[in-house]
Amino acid sequence: MSSRGAAFFDLDRTLLAGASGEVFSTVMHQAGLSKGPVPGEKLLFGLFNTIGETLPTMALARQAVNFAKGRSQAKVCAAAEQAVPELLRLVQPFARAAFQSHRDAGRPVVMATTTPYDMVKPFADALELDDVVATRYGVDADGNYDGTLVGPFVWSAGKLEGVRTWADRAGVDLAGSWAYSDSFYDTPLLSAVGNPVVVNPDPRMVLMAAARRWPTVNLDVSPGVVKIPVVGLEVQQVAMRFARPAAYPYARFEFEHIDRIPNTGPAILVANHRSYFDVAAMSLAIARSGRPARFLGKKEVFDAPIVGQIAAAMGGIRVDRATGSDEPLRAAAEALEGGEMVAMMPEGTIPRGPAFFDPTLRGRWGAARLAQMTGAQVIPVGLWGTEKVWPRSKRFPNVLNLTNPPTVQVKVGKPVEMKGKSLEADTKRIMKAISKQLPEEAAVRRTPTRDELLATFPPGYSGDPELEDQRRPGTD
Incomplete structure (x- = not known):
C-alpha cells in the first residue's frame, strides 16, 4: 500500500452551501426528464439545508435508481452540464483554498457523494477535481438506465466501501488521507481516515465530533473562525448583535x-x-454595517489570555512585525478572495510624540499591496476623539467619566481610487482619503502642550521624545 494520501470531500452542505438536489431537479425538469417538482420537494430541500441528512430523505434517494429507469443516460449527462453554473455559485468560498492546500501537498482531491455519478461528474470537472466516488446507475444496451446499481449506494457504510475501492485502485492509503463531511451518517468514512474534518456539522455530528475530538472547520468563512454549531452564526456575528454604544x-x-x-x-x-x-469604535461601525470583518492585529493581542483566543475565534489575523513575514498578508488576501471584509490600520501602531499631532498621516504599504493582490476596494474610515477615551499613556480607558464623556467620531468615506502601479503612491492615496474623513481641526498644524505630548507615550516609556519623528511607522 502506498503511503500517499488523498482528500475526500462530501458534496451537499460541505462543498456546497446547501443541497444540490434542488438544482438538479430544476435542470431535469427543463430537459423534459421529469414531470416537474414533486409535491413537498421544496420543504424537503429546506429541511435538508437546515438539519442535514435524515433516514427518510436518504430512503427516497435510494429509490431514485428506480425512478430513473428508462431515462437516457446521455440526456441526463447533458442536463447535468446545465447545472454546473448554478452549482459553482453555491461552492463554499474557502473550498478552493482547501483543495489547493492538498494539491500543494501532492494529494489528489476527490468528491465522495451519494449523488449519482453522471449528475456530479461535470461539476467535479469544472472544479478540476481528480476524481469522483459516487452512486452509479446501470445502463442497458440502448443507453438508458436499467434500474440497477453498479457498486454500492454511496451513503454511510456504502460511501466508505466506495472510497476504499477507489483508494485500493489508486494506491491511496486511507490512514494518510483526509475526509470532509457535515453528516453524522459519514461517521464510517471519517473514522476510517487518518485526518477526519467536520464541516458545517448537523446536530448529531456536533456531538460525534465533540466525543471523538474531530476538528471542525467552516468553508464559508476564513480558516480559524469559530461558528456556533447548528445555529451557524459566527462568534463575531453574535457579538455584533450586542455591540451598542450603550455598552x-x-x-x-x-x-x-x-x-x-x-x-x-x-x-x-x-x-x-x-x-x-480605536478597535471598539471600529467594531461598533462594523456592527452597524451588519457584516463581520477580519481584523489584522498585533501579535500581543493574540498572545493575551482569553482576549487572544476570542480574537482568533473571530477571525483576527495575527501580525508579528518583528518577523517580516508575508503570512498575515496572505491570510488577509485569502479572506478577501473568499469575499470577506478585512479591517486594518495602515499606520501599524499609534503615532506618538510630535508625530501624533502631524496633520499628514503616514502609513505602511500593506493595504495597498492587498488591494493590488486581490482587486478589493479600499474604504477609508476616519477616527477622531478615541484618544480622549483611552490615552495611550493609560493602561485602561477612563470608564468613570460618565457625566461628561468625550465624543468619538467615526466617518466612512467613498472607495479610494487606486492606480495599482506603485505601492508608495497608492499608500499615500489611502492615507489622504482617511485624512479627508477627519474634522477640520485635524488638518491644523500646532505645537502640543507638554501634557498632550506625554499622553501619546505608552506607560513606562523610556525613549527619546526628540527622536520620535524619525521612527518608522509601524515599529515599536
Whole structure:
C-alpha cells in the first residue's frame, strides 16, 4: 500500500452551501426528464439545508435508481452540464483554498457523494477535481438506465466501501488521507481516515465530533473562525448583535456614512490609529454595517489570555512585525478572495510624540499591496476623539467619566481610487482619503502642550521624545 494520501470531500452542505438536489431537479425538469417538482420537494430541500441528512430523505434517494429507469443516460449527462453554473455559485468560498492546500501537498482531491455519478461528474470537472466516488446507475444496451446499481449506494457504510475501492485502485492509503463531511451518517468514512474534518456539522455530528475530538472547520468563512454549531452564526456575528454604544457609557459616538461600507464582496477597511479604543469604535461601525470583518492585529493581542483566543475565534489575523513575514498578508488576501471584509490600520501602531499631532498621516504599504493582490476596494474610515477615551499613556480607558464623556467620531468615506502601479503612491492615496474623513481641526498644524505630548507615550516609556519623528511607522 502506498503511503500517499488523498482528500475526500462530501458534496451537499460541505462543498456546497446547501443541497444540490434542488438544482438538479430544476435542470431535469427543463430537459423534459421529469414531470416537474414533486409535491413537498421544496420543504424537503429546506429541511435538508437546515438539519442535514435524515433516514427518510436518504430512503427516497435510494429509490431514485428506480425512478430513473428508462431515462437516457446521455440526456441526463447533458442536463447535468446545465447545472454546473448554478452549482459553482453555491461552492463554499474557502473550498478552493482547501483543495489547493492538498494539491500543494501532492494529494489528489476527490468528491465522495451519494449523488449519482453522471449528475456530479461535470461539476467535479469544472472544479478540476481528480476524481469522483459516487452512486452509479446501470445502463442497458440502448443507453438508458436499467434500474440497477453498479457498486454500492454511496451513503454511510456504502460511501466508505466506495472510497476504499477507489483508494485500493489508486494506491491511496486511507490512514494518510483526509475526509470532509457535515453528516453524522459519514461517521464510517471519517473514522476510517487518518485526518477526519467536520464541516458545517448537523446536530448529531456536533456531538460525534465533540466525543471523538474531530476538528471542525467552516468553508464559508476564513480558516480559524469559530461558528456556533447548528445555529451557524459566527462568534463575531453574535457579538455584533450586542455591540451598542450603550455598552460604553464613558464615550459618546457620532457615526457618519456607515452605508458606504459595502454589503457584500471583498473590501478593505482602512482607518487611522489614535488609541487602543480605536478597535471598539471600529467594531461598533462594523456592527452597524451588519457584516463581520477580519481584523489584522498585533501579535500581543493574540498572545493575551482569553482576549487572544476570542480574537482568533473571530477571525483576527495575527501580525508579528518583528518577523517580516508575508503570512498575515496572505491570510488577509485569502479572506478577501473568499469575499470577506478585512479591517486594518495602515499606520501599524499609534503615532506618538510630535508625530501624533502631524496633520499628514503616514502609513505602511500593506493595504495597498492587498488591494493590488486581490482587486478589493479600499474604504477609508476616519477616527477622531478615541484618544480622549483611552490615552495611550493609560493602561485602561477612563470608564468613570460618565457625566461628561468625550465624543468619538467615526466617518466612512467613498472607495479610494487606486492606480495599482506603485505601492508608495497608492499608500499615500489611502492615507489622504482617511485624512479627508477627519474634522477640520485635524488638518491644523500646532505645537502640543507638554501634557498632550506625554499622553501619546505608552506607560513606562523610556525613549527619546526628540527622536520620535524619525521612527518608522509601524515599529515599536
